[in-house]
Amino acid sequence: MARRPDQLAAELNSHRNAFKAFLAARVGSEAEAEDILQNGLLKALKHADEVQDDAKLTAWFYQLLRNAVVDHYRARGSVRRRHDGLGEMIAALGEDITAAPKGLEPQLCGCLGGVVDTLKPQHAELLRRVDLNGESVQAAAKALKMTPNSASVTLHRARKDLRARLETFCGDCAQGSCLDCDCAERDDS
Structure with missing residues (x-):
C-alpha cells in the first residue's frame, strides 16, 4: 500500500527521540545528530513509496540512518584528507602556513x-x-x-x-x- 508523505512523517516523528539518540551515540554530537536526522527525514519523504510493509517502516528508517552515518564519516574523512593534502601542497610550494x-x-x-x-x-x-x-x-x-x-x-x-x-x-x-x-x-x- 502506498504511503502518503504526511503519514510517513507523522509515523517517523513519533520515534524522533529514539532516532536522535541512536545517531548521537554514533556521531558524538547532538548538532550533527540533528542534521543527519533532518536529512534522513527528507530522504525518507522522497522515498515514501518504497516502503511496502508498514511493520518494517522503523527498521527501514534505521537502515537509512545507518547509511547516513557512514556517509557522514566518509565526508568528514574526505574533508580531512583534502585539508591535509592542501597543507602538504602549500608546504611543498614553500608558502608560509604559520600564523x-x-x-x-x-x-x-x-x-x-x-x-x-x-x-x-x-x-x-x-x-x-x-x-x-x-x-x-x-x-x-x-x-x-x-x-x-x-x-x-x-x-x-x-x-x-x-x-x-x-x-x-x-x-x-x-x-x-x-x-x-x-x-x-x-x-x-
Missing part, C-alpha cells in the same frame, strides 16, 4: 585590503569571506550562490590573481612572506 606573529596582523591586512579591492568583485568577496574572515568554502559558496566546487576553483584563481597583483604593487617584499612589507610607508601611486 603571523602578534602585532603584524594589522600590517598584513593593511597591505592586502587595497589590493583585494582591485580584484573582480566575486573574487574579492570570496577571498574576504574565506581567507580574511575564516568562513568555510562551503558556507561562502552557499552565500554567494555558487557550488562548492566552483567556489574552490574561483578561490584558487582569486589567490593567484591576488599574488600577482601583490607582487606588482609591493614589489620584492611580496615575493617573500610579506612580513617585512614596507609598502604602507611608500606612496608609489
Whole structure:
C-alpha cells in the first residue's frame, strides 16, 4: 500500500527521540545528530513509496540512518584528507602556513585590503569571506550562490590573481612572506 508523505512523517516523528539518540551515540554530537536526522527525514519523504510493509517502516528508517552515518564519516574523512593534502601542497610550494606573529596582523591586512579591492568583485568577496574572515568554502559558496566546487576553483584563481597583483604593487617584499612589507610607508601611486 502506498504511503502518503504526511503519514510517513507523522509515523517517523513519533520515534524522533529514539532516532536522535541512536545517531548521537554514533556521531558524538547532538548538532550533527540533528542534521543527519533532518536529512534522513527528507530522504525518507522522497522515498515514501518504497516502503511496502508498514511493520518494517522503523527498521527501514534505521537502515537509512545507518547509511547516513557512514556517509557522514566518509565526508568528514574526505574533508580531512583534502585539508591535509592542501597543507602538504602549500608546504611543498614553500608558502608560509604559520600564523603571523602578534602585532603584524594589522600590517598584513593593511597591505592586502587595497589590493583585494582591485580584484573582480566575486573574487574579492570570496577571498574576504574565506581567507580574511575564516568562513568555510562551503558556507561562502552557499552565500554567494555558487557550488562548492566552483567556489574552490574561483578561490584558487582569486589567490593567484591576488599574488600577482601583490607582487606588482609591493614589489620584492611580496615575493617573500610579506612580513617585512614596507609598502604602507611608500606612496608609489
